[in-house]
Amino acid sequence: METKEALLSLLEQNRGTYFSGGEIARRLSVSRTSVWKAVNRLREEGYVISAVPNRGYCLADSTDILSAQGIQKYLEPVCQRLELHVLQETGSTNTLLREKAGQGAAEGCTVIAGSQTAGRGRLGRHFYSPSSTGVYLSLLLRPEQLAPSEAVKITTLAAVAACEAIEEVSGRRPGIKWVNDIFMDGKKVSGILTEASLDLENEKIHFIVLGIGINVYPPEGGFPDTLAQTAGAVFSRPAKDAKNHLAAAFLNHFMKAYTAGSPADYVKKYRERSLAIGRRIRVLQPSGSRDAVALDVDDQCRLLVRYEDGQTGCLSSGEISIRLS
Secondary structure, three states: OOHHHHHHHHHHHOOOOOEOHHHHHHHHOOOHHHHHHHHHHHHHOOOOEEEEOOOEEEEOOOOOOOOHHHHHOOOOHHHOOOEEEEEOOEOOHHHHHHHHHHOOOOOOEEEEEOOEOOOEOHHHOEOOOOOOOEEEEEEEEOOOOOOHHHOHHHHHHHHHHHHHHHHHHHOOOOEEEOOOEEEEOOEEEEEEEEEEEEEOOOOEEEEEEEEEEEEOOOOOOOOOOOOOOOEOOOOOOOOOOHHHHHHHHHHHHHHHHHHHOOOHHHHHHHHHHEOOOOOEEEEEEOOEEEEEEEEEEOOOOOEEEEEOOOOEEEEOOOEEEOOOO
């Protein structure tokens, strides 16, 4: 580990605590000159590090920069096997992780970025991923017992984990618009894109790339006109270490449910957070849209609906439109 990374780990684990240059040098087994250079490199990357005579160096609580060291301090034992790759910018975390998966990366490989230049949403849409305001995370899964037809369960499990993470960090309760969008105050703050590599001959899943983007803050100048009426953010103003905390909280909640092996609990939680159940919706299909009422979410995570003509159906994929405000 380079001196800069080791120093960041020490300061992240002890935010608000001052360490003298000599003490840091002893802990890291480096020279005081190396410590000074590492401090300056971190400052160049945006970290707010105070230096006070006779006290030393301290990472300011106001610092809110994504880093592996910053995320790891919040991770629980269930995440101990995750391999974190944290970037300030990439094209698409899902695309990069698919490449790693094809090269044999193990389950738990995780790519996290502070911005994406080619972020992707469902149906090939662009996912707006500006710098310094969000968390964009992709997690590699290699489930052995999950059939391709059950892959939607990963998305619904992730939606619950996202809600729990946001509530844990912000204290506000978000809801789920079936199947993969997270809303607060009538606006979308998070989206999920699950992509699978399938063995069609044996009807097995090679791997799943679970991607999630969270709008932590509004972008400077606001969202683009095309998103201004529909997009929102978890926080309206800077919050203490919110990005690292949100990334870790999502991984903690997701991995707990994923490793538990029983879907009953998270399906119940999904229903409780559903913004669709009991509401009038519009089912959007390639052949056209149909008005309906959302009745329930079944144990297979399908949306049960009743159309205006009295017919009922269950949706395992697709999109719905719903007025939330």
